Amino acid sequence: MEALEGGADYLADERKKTQFDVDAMKIFWAGGRHEFQIADRMARLVASDPEFKKDHRAMLGRKELFKNTLRKTAHAWKRINELRLTEEEASLLRFFVDEPAFTDLHWGMFIPAIKGQGTEEQQKKWLPMAYRMQIIGCYAQTELGHGSNVQGLETTATFDPETDEFIINSPTLTSCKWWPGGLGKVSTHAVVYARLITDGEEHGVHGFIVQLRSLDDHLPLPGITVGDIGMKFGNGAYNSMDNGVLRFDHVRIPRDQMLMRVLQVTREGKVVQSNIPRQLIYGTMVYVRQVIVYDASRALSRAVCIATRYSAVRRQFGSQNGRETQVIDYKTQQSRLFPLLASAYAFRIVANWLTWLYKDVTERLQAKDFSTLPEAHACTAGLKSLTTSVTADGIEECRKLCGGHGYLCSSGLPELFAVYVPACTYEGDNIVLLLQVARFLMKTVAELGSGKQLAGTIAYMGRAEHLMQSCCSVQKAEDWSNPDVIVEAFEARSLRMSVTCAKSLSQFSNPEEGFQELQADLAGAALAHCQLIVVSKFLEKMQEDIPGEGVKQQLQALCGIYALSVLKKHLGDFLSTGCISPTQASLANDLLRSLFSQVRPNAIALVDAFNYTDHFLASALGRYDGNVYPKLYEEAWKDPLNESVVPDGYHEYIRPMLKQQLRSSRL
Amino acid sequence: MEALEGGADYLADERKKTQFDVDAMKIFWAGGRHEFQIADRMARLVASDPEFKKDHRAMLGRKELFKNTLRKTAHAWKRINELRLTEEEASLLRFFVDEPAFTDLHWGMFIPAIKGQGTEEQQKKWLPMAYRMQIIGCYAQTELGHGSNVQGLETTATFDPETDEFIINSPTLTSCKWWPGGLGKVSTHAVVYARLITDGEEHGVHGFIVQLRSLDDHLPLPGITVGDIGMKFGNGAYNSMDNGVLRFDHVRIPRDQMLMRVLQVTREGKVVQSNIPRQLIYGTMVYVRQVIVYDASRALSRAVCIATRYSAVRRQFGSQNGRETQVIDYKTQQSRLFPLLASAYAFRIVANWLTWLYKDVTERLQAKDFSTLPEAHACTAGLKSLTTSVTADGIEECRKLCGGHGYLCSSGLPELFAVYVPACTYEGDNIVLLLQVARFLMKTVAELGSGKQLAGTIAYMGRAEHLMQSCCSVQKAEDWSNPDVIVEAFEARSLRMSVTCAKSLSQFSNPEEGFQELQADLAGAALAHCQLIVVSKFLEKMQEDIPGEGVKQQLQALCGIYALSVLKKHLGDFLSTGCISPTQASLANDLLRSLFSQVRPNAIALVDAFNYTDHFLASALGRYDGNVYPKLYEEAWKDPLNESVVPDGYHEYIRPMLKQQLRSSRL
Ligand SMILES: Cc1cc2nc3c(=O)[nH]c(=O)nc-3n(C[C@H](O)[C@H](O)[C@H](O)COP(=O)(O)OP(=O)(O)OC[C@H]3O[C@@H](n4cnc5c(N)ncnc54)[C@H](O)[C@@H]3O)c2cc1C
Ligand SMILES: Cc1cc2nc3c(=O)[nH]c(=O)nc-3n(C[C@H](O)[C@H](O)[C@H](O)COP(=O)(O)OP(=O)(O)OC[C@H]3O[C@@H](n4cnc5c(N)ncnc54)[C@H](O)[C@@H]3O)c2cc1C
Ligand SMILES: [Ca+2]
Numbered sequence A, B: 001m002e003a004l005e006g007g008a009d010y011l012a013d014e015r016k017k018t019q020f021d022v023d024a025m026k027i028f029w030a031g032g033r034h035e036f037q038i039a040d041r042m043a044r045l046v047a048s049d050p051e052f053k054k055d056h057r058a059m060l061g062r063k064e065l066f067k068n069t070l071r072k073t074a075h076a077w078k079r080i081n082e083l084r085l086t087e088e089e090a091s092l093l094r095f096f097v098d099e100p101a102f103t104d105l106h107w108g109m110f111i112p113a114i115k116g117q118g119t120e121e122q123q124k125k126w127l128p129m130a131y132r133m134q135i136i137g138c139y140a141q142t143e144l145g146h147g148s149n150v151q152g153l154e155t156t157a158t159f160d161p162e163t164d165e166f167i168i169n170s171p172t173l174t175s176c177k178w179w180p181g182g183l184g185k186v187s188t189h190a191v192v193y194a195r196l197i198t199d200g201e202e203h204g205v206h207g208f209i210v211q212l213r214s215l216d217d218h219l220p221l222p223g224i225t226v227g228d229i230g231m232k233f234g235n236g237a238y239n240s241m242d243n244g245v246l247r248f249d250h251v252r253i254p255r256d257q258m259l260m261r262v263l264q265v266t267r268e269g270k271v272v273q274s275n276i277p278r279q280l281i282y283g284t285m286v287y288v289r290q291v292i293v294y295d296a297s298r299a300l301s302r303a304v305c306i307a308t309r310y311s312a313v314r315r316q317f318g319s320q321n322g323r324e325t326q327v328i329d330y331k332t333q334q335s336r337l338f339p340l341l342a343s344a345y346a347f348r349i350v351a352n353w354l355t356w357l358y359k360d361v362t363e364r365l366q367a368k369d370f371s372t373l374p375e376a377h378a379c380t381a382g383l384k385s386l387t388t389s390v391t392a393d394g395i396e397e398c399r400k401l402c403g404g405h406g407y408l409c410s411s412g413l414p415e416l417f418a419v420y421v422p423a424c425t426y427e428g429d430n431i432v433l434l435l436q437v438a439r440f441l442m443k444t445v446a447e448l449g450s451g452k453q454l455a456g457t458i459a460y461m462g463r464a465e466h467l468m469q470s471c472c473s474v475q476k477a478e479d480w481s482n483p484d485v486i487v488e489a490f491e492a493r494s495l496r497m498s499v500t501c502a503k504s505l506s507q508f509s510n511p512e513e514g515f516q517e518l519q520a521d522l523a524g525a526a527l528a529h530c531q532l533i534v535v536s537k538f539l540e541k542m543q544e545d546i547p548g549e550g551v552k553q554q555l556q557a558l559c560g561i562y563a564l565s566v567l568k569k570h571l572g573d574f575l576s577t578g579c580i581s582p583t584q585a586s587l588a589n590d591l592l593r594s595l596f597s598q599v600r601p602n603a604i605a606l607v608d609a610f611n612y613t614d615h616f617l618a619s620a621l622g623r624y625d626g627n628v629y630p631k632l633y634e635e636a637w638k639d640p641l642n643e644s645v646v647p648d649g650y651h652e653y654i655r656p657m658l659k660q661q662l663r664s665s666r667l
Helices: A012-016 A022-030 A033-047 A062-082 A087-097 A102-118 A120-130 A281-311 A331-366 A373-401 A403-406 A413-424 A430-446 A456-469 A476-482 A483-506 A511-517 A519-541 A551-569 A573-574 A582-608 A628-636 A650-659 B012-018 B022-030 B033-047 B062-082 B087-097 B102-117 B118-133 B278-313 B332-366 B373-401 B403-407 B413-424 B430-446 B456-469 B479-483 B483-506 B511-517 B519-539 B551-570 B571-576 B584-608 B628-636 B651-658
Strands: A137-140 A154-160 A165-169 A188-198 A202-212 A225-230 A244-250 A251-254 A263-265 A271-273 B137-140 B155-158 B165-169 B189-198 B203-211 B224-228 B242-250 B251-254 B263-265 B272-273
Touching: A012 A582, A022 A033, A022 A551, A022 A582, A033 A087, A062 A087, A062 A102, A062 B373, A062 B651, A087 A102, A102 A120, A102 A137, A102 A202, A102 A281, A102 B189, A120 A573, A154 B263, A165 A202, A165 A573, A188 A263, A202 A251, A244 B242, A251 B628, A271 B102, A271 B224, A281 A331, A281 A373, A281 A413, A281 A582, A281 B118, A331 A373, A331 A519, A331 A551, A331 B430, A373 A403, A373 A413, A373 A430, A373 A456, A373 A519, A373 B413, A403 A413, A403 B033, A403 B413, A413 B373, A413 B403, A413 B413, A430 A456, A430 A483, A430 B332, A456 A483, A476 A551, A476 A582, A483 A511, A483 A519, A483 A551, A483 A573, A511 A519, A511 B628, A519 A551, A519 B165, A519 B332, A551 A573, A573 A582, A573 B571, A573 B584, A582 B571, A650 B062, B012 B584, B022 B033, B022 B551, B022 B584, B033 B087, B062 B087, B062 B102, B087 B102, B102 B118, B102 B137, B102 B189, B102 B203, B102 B251, B102 B278, B165 B203, B189 B242, B189 B263, B203 B251, B278 B332, B278 B373, B278 B584, B332 B373, B332 B519, B332 B551, B332 B584, B373 B413, B373 B430, B373 B456, B373 B519, B430 B456, B430 B519, B456 B519, B479 B483, B479 B551, B483 B511, B483 B519, B483 B551, B483 B571, B511 B519, B519 B551, B551 B571, B551 B584, B571 B584
Parallel strands: A137 A188, A154 A188, B137 B189, B155 B189
Antiparallel strands: A154 A165, A165 A251, A188 A202, A225 A244, A263 A271, B155 B165, B165 B251, B189 B203, B224 B242, B263 B272
């Protein structure tokens, strides 16, 4: 046997090639020294704690898997308290534990919903219990029959003035709550969205705090049917979450459990608008989507880290100094992998910018300035859609880049894909979101020339006249490394696509009909706008000082790869709108190839900069030391099927087949 | 509760809209009346047999799942014999049982390998036992360290003239056989690929029949270590297959177990080429890939059937006659779904054409005419790559088209995806295959003008001069329904991309270096060539008489959708090569939209024509009667987590959390 085992670093040669300061890049990636340090500390804390071991997840049955997750959640909570972690630390600890669980919804949706939609009094009553996990809550909006169309929800909350209560009811099968995470088995409470009815009149959909289970014995309260909705995509993956079904049979709750920050129901059953503007709620949406964009950069970088390391270890065909070629040296491999590496960095930069945007929006809302809200809303909706779609596809591409071995659970990639893909659907179906962006764009285009001030990510539309006829100046490949050239090409493309859509829309006498008919093109225009935002934010970041030797150069190369690979993928847009010429497209492709070569020697260091532990990656292929084969081999033998050499079922099913005396076969 | 249950057909209104003869389309889809009838009979046979029930697959642990599959396999074999099924019928029965199992490799690879590479004597000895399943075999080529590069395999087969035996050995960890299906737990025999060594000399990689397990007690024979390689992607899915690991410690086999049809080793250890040409082996490859293309049309059509039916049931937003809009009426939904519907039909037509090609190649080979082999080989390699990639992505797109509910195992789509995706990797990694096609194209372009006769799928390159400067004649949207216009646009695009690559290649002094550098563009040119083949074969089929009222019209609409959606997706190619103008592109888009409207009322009937049983679809969303919600609801309660209202783990982990008195928390 070849001696592959041992403490050696099989990627040492790769790491020697690095042309930049990896530690500085780690800090850039983390978003600062402080951020790096806590993330690093939490990651190590989790990795070194045997309670958080990830082994065998893929092999567990549903009940074992779920119980195992409960155990880890309880242990995490214990550690959070023992170590007196801050909220920031606690949330990172939960992230590195890396198992979807009811706590995600409790901290990520239940608490924010009460914060955002509850009165001060309600917050004072419920939040302390929630913070101490004396109650556990979930977010119960979606029903069997309605997800995207929240206004179509069927659950009713009817005010009964006699008792000063709401009666929560599920009038149809399709009105059952369906999907809420943490609902099925754990949550004691839920924020339930229902149609408010007082005095026979409907007042739209609102949130209500409803207790679901007894705090004594965890049994569902009278009138409540609750359960798990069953297995979801993949092994392990999201199956550690108890997404649930919930049916109400005339369940009564006190009036003060309606979340009344914006709308109130009085003792008499009158519906009163509070003096708090509705728009405040959009702040929460911007926040939640910022988190999703950030998570996209995490998931994509994780997959890219695995695929990049394995591509440097894997050799197939050809020969370099007598050994076969590392597959990372194949240009097809680079042209699939490096744009994803660049996207991971791009999304991280955009996520950090969104943190700023959220702060900005919040401050403005507090000052009653709602002017930037539509733009911020469109921008975050679009970026959620774009980043999650690219990440979902990107993880699967990384899996394919690992050849056959990527199909094994021990590669870590199947579970990562299965656990990630619903991000394209929850918090707004990605197509539905793009269509919202498109509506905003069409409104903006319609108002062009009206003198209305265009700010933020939509400012470029103010230069419509110029952009409609601008000409790309590229004459040689390197011209494409000029940020102004790139931004203008993306701006022109986006604007022209929007304008074309607007023109086509104006042909319809009924604009809504037109919008329906042209949906596909509108979604295309929206995507173009979102890609422009990512490219712009990446380029803007490159205007700043970035500490660390060679760090900025690497980021600039990645920025070029991001922009030019998007351009290549959507070349039809750029050419058909006349933004660039075929020759310029071909020059862009030349520069892209040379950027790949520039990044190649730094590829391993660029994924090392993510600072992921082997525990977190949970991948035989993505190991830091590159020693993949012994690990793959070792993992295989752990499968329950290998408990016996002769499989269970041999005597009943295989042996009779082998021993039979066939007479009747016609084969 | 709304009365959703009952025997009603919730898609009856949809079915009433149909404008063509569905029964005739069923026969077209099946490839003939005879084919339809046996497929229909086998599907019903499986669906009505309680032994073949599919319930609970996703919830089973690995061992239970595997044993369950053994049971079904044994039962299938029993039925095959009892009913005296033909090979065609038996293979359809296994297909409808719909569980990957060792039998796939036994019938699909082990037997064909012996047929293709064994001498007549060897065939006589081994095939009858294999046909009766008195031995069970697998195909052991891939190793831990080598998949794509078969010439790099490390297993050795060293001839020992003293005993007239080969010694099969695994000299390194990476030389372990790794992946072969059926190897891990079931196979008694394998065709093992190993480097032939006689008298210290290497003679390349060849196949050897090796017995692995005792036929008495199923224990591995001395010197053999064998096991399962562990869990793979998804629930159920490919985990019913025992992909295996195999290590040889100097295992001896008789000389006559080397497959010697092409190359022979004599008693003295001399290596002798037989009079059978090597090329014969390519026949098998064409066959296997034809099967894979056919399977792509099956898997894609299955996903499309589920997504189409559910899209007609699902309503969200808007309003049609007071009810919400069926999501199938949204143009974004159509623009994602209908090209996949069209692709399913396109791949079916191509698969049927490949059956003809295989026959043609076989006849020519027997007549020692090898002239068409390179073209047939490139064409099948490329079509395998194209159809499996589109199908894998297409299944996931269908899952997304079902919104949140597509993420549930009860939708049937997660398992379909997980079980399908390795088709992009096995039988040739899809990128490696495209690069093989590219090599063939570059060779063809290099020989243009040499007077060499170009036949088959490459014939169009003979009209290079014309195609290099042809101009698309489209002036209005309907012009795009002219088959000649479409074919010429696709031919011109493909040829021009190849010629551009060839020109770039000629700039390199070392052509191999050039090929490496330009890999990504070369793969693009190869893909363009393959898409042309699909479009051409679809259009050629449309030249034939096709029985059944309205059938041909529907197929023509699908053909247009296929071609124009490929054109839209790869618009950059068409524009940058100057094959069409931006205005013509926009007209193509207009026609595409109107074809969507044409197909819309027929969509349900077009998926009904696949004739899939509810048993086979195994999807709450894809049910024939469209009655999805009660079924989703019912399936949920079967989850093991729902066995108790209070989950296992409550007392240990949740209750203490809820009841604790926290003092130390800083949160
Ligand atoms: C893992 C997971 C966790 C979840 N967690 C929660 C939770 O904690 N709490 C909660 O309340 N919900 C949760 N959900 C539900 C989730 O929010 C919904 O699934 C999501 O909003 C999508 O809605 P839908 O499923 O109704 O999709 P649908 O709207 O039915 O989408 C089906 C198809 O119709 C298309 N479509 C719909 N409307 C339009 C339109 N107007 N124009 C064009 N196309 C359209 C979509 O693009 C899609 O292709 C979760 C879902 C998942 C998968
Ligand atoms: C479910 C499943 C079942 C299987 N069943 C069997 C079986 O029954 N018997 C058997 O023998 N094997 C089987 N295999 C193995 C399968 O045939 C190999 O996985 C396949 O050939 C791919 O090889 P690889 O895994 O070595 O990929 P690699 O070649 O390692 O691919 C890794 C990456 O390198 C790239 N790459 C490789 N070479 C080049 C190149 N020259 N140029 C550019 N890029 C390149 C690829 O595109 C890919 O992105 C099975 C595999 C799977 C997943
Ligand atoms: Ca499982």
